[in-house]
Amino acid sequence: MTPTVYHLQLHLEGHQFISFKSSETVNRILNNPMIRKTMLTEFFAMNRTNEHAIAMQLLYKEFPEHFVWSPGYRTWTRRQKRNVIGRVVTCHPTEGERYYLRLLLMNVRGPKSYKDLRTVSEVPCSTFRESAEKRKLLYCSNSLIECMLEAVSYQMPYSLRRLFATLLVYCNPADPKKLWEMFEDSMSEDFKHLSDFEEKGVRHKVLSHINDILHSMGHDINEYKLIPKNIRASETAKDAKDIHFERNIIVSEQDLLLPKRLNVQQLRSYNTIIDRVFSGKQGTFFVDGPGGTGKTFLYRALLATIRSQGFIALATATSGVAASILPGGRTAHSRFKMPIDIDDNFRCNISKQSLLVCLIRDVKLIVWDEASMAKKNIIEALDTLLRDIMDVDTMFGGKVVVFGGDFRQTLPVVRNGKKKRFYL
Numbered sequence: 001m002t003p004t005v006y007h008l009q010l011h012l013e014g015h016q017f018i019s020f021k022s023s024e025t026v027n028r029i030l031n032n033p034m035i036r037k038t039m040l041t042e043f044f045a046m047n048r049t050n051e052h053a054i055a056m057q058l059l060y061k062e063f064p065e066h067f068v069w070s071p072g073y074r075t076w077t078r079r080q081k082r083n084v085i086g087r088v089v090t091c092h093p094t095e096g097e098r099y100y101l102r103l104l105l106m107n108v109r110g111p112k113s114y115k116d117l118r119t120v121s122e123v124p125c126s127t128f129r130e131s132a133e134k135r136k137l138l139y140c141s142n143s144l145i146e147c148m149l150e151a152v153s154y155q156m157p158y159s160l161r162r163l164f165a166t167l168l169v170y171c172n173p174a175d176p177k178k179l180w181e182m183f184e185d186s187m188s189e190d191f192k193h194l195s196d197f198e199e200k201g202v203r204h205k206v207l208s209h210i211n212d213i214l215h216s217m218g219h220d221i222n223e224y225k226l227i228p229k230n231i232r233a234s235e236t237a238k239d240a241k242d243i244h245f246e247r248n249i250i251v252s253e254q255d256l257l258l259p260k261r262l263n264v265q266q267l268r269s270y271n272t273i274i275d276r277v278f279s280g281k282q283g284t285f286f287v288d289g290p291g292g293t294g295k296t297f298l299y300r301a302l303l304a305t306i307r308s309q310g311f312i313a314l315a316t317a318t319s320g321v322a323a324s325i326l327p328g329g330r331t332a333h334s335r336f337k338m339p340i341d342i343d344d345n346f347r348c349n350i351s352k353q354s355l356l357v358c359l360i361r362d363v364k365l366i367v368w369d370e371a372s373m374a375k376k377n378i379i380e381a382l383d384t385l386l387r388d389i390m391d392v393d394t395m396f397g398g399k400v401v402v403f404g405g406d407f408r409q410t411l412p413v414v415r416n417g418k419k420k421r422f423y424l
């Protein structure tokens with residue numbers, strides 16, 4: 001096939017692959033200067049020492065058009081004939097520094113070393129990313145357009161959408177709308193072939209998929225203003241990972257039978273709470289009882305009843321150990337994105353567009369075990385968060401919340417704290 005395509009190696013400093021015989025000793029391998037030489041290291045060397053290379057100031061991808069790589073000797077020599085095309089191996093933006101190295105190699109002419117690529121106006125940068133940023137390559141749409149164009153030539157629409165979302169999150173394109181408009185068609189190819197989607201439906205499906213990917217990275221598509229209308233998060237987020245996980249917690253047969261095994265006191269609490277959940281009324285409960293009196297048993301019965309009917313019930317606890325006992329349990333800090341050390345004025349800082357908010361809006365019941373171990377301001381922060389999300393000034397946003405714990409077992413310890421800082 002003509003012209004020949006040269007695949008140009010791309011690696012960070014000291015990260016090149018090396019090959020050696022199994023009989024060779026480590027010392028011998030390390031002392032062999034040939035082993036370190038690659039197309040890239042020798043490209044730098046030629047830019048330092050070869051007069052033709054210095055005069056031509058070539059980009060890495062242009063180098064094979066003028067020089068031939070000899071794998072045996074690991075050197076570049078002057079090309080006499082034949083047309084060839086140079087291609088720097090591709091690299092995904094999630095690869096971090098390797099991606100920025102490639103970006104620099106695609107734009108900086110005649111670099112003499114890695115350090116040279118990292119130096120801008122004689123000021124050394126600590127990373128390739130910083131260098132690319134200072135050279136204004138990072139937010140320049142051209143490099144992102146090139147990245148997408150290259151991907152379009154060999155990637156499926158599904159992968160293109162992943163790449164597009166990654167570029168939005170990690171490369172801060174100056175004009176995301178332009179990037180979307182340029183590549184919408186390529187990213188829609190697979191949905192277009194499904195006859196049951198009209199043009200509007202295809203666009204919605206593509207944007208929904210991109211939104212799901214963005215959600216898994218902690219972002220939302222509406223941040224990027226790709227289309228004039230806001231894409232309703234609830235529509236897209238329904239299928240998204242977290243909600244999917246919560247909706248699909250498998251309730252074991254054993255747990256489904258728990259309500260039938262509750263003792264009188266447990267049953268009274270169970271009926272009261274379930275009544276609140278299904279009547280849509282607000283309810284805040286505290287399940288108190290010494291260790292071993294069946295609090296966890298009761299939570300499991302509640303969670304099983306609600307989840308088995310297709311509703312969302314969040315199971316949380318202050319400690320990881322207690323959370324792990326509850327089916328689908330997470331620590332409250334992790335579920336509600338609360339830092340461990342918080343001060344009195346702390347408020348949960350969650351975007352209203354986020355996946356977590358969609359999840360919380362749909363929640364029927366929140367269980368928080370070992371609440372007796374949590375600081376008062378964490379519980380207050382949850383109250384503020386729920387009021388904010390649900391847009392109502394009702395305790396815990398009108399949700400049914402069941403706290404549990406045993407103050408006899410675990411008195412909270414607040415350094416230099418007064419009573420009012422830890423009583424609920």
Ligand SMILES: Nc1ncnc2c1ncn2[C@@H]1O[C@H](COP(=O)(O)OP(=O)(O)OP(=O)(O)O)[C@@H](O)[C@H]1O
Pocket residue numbers: 261262263266289290291292293294295296297298406
């Ligand atoms: N109604 C019940 N029928 C049968 N077994 C029960 C019942 N209630 C509780 N148990 C059993 O009693 C034991 C202790 O219950 P559980 O773990 O729910 O207590 P707890 O109050 O959560 O304890 P801790 O505060 O130490 O976490 C468990 O083995 C549980 O299966």
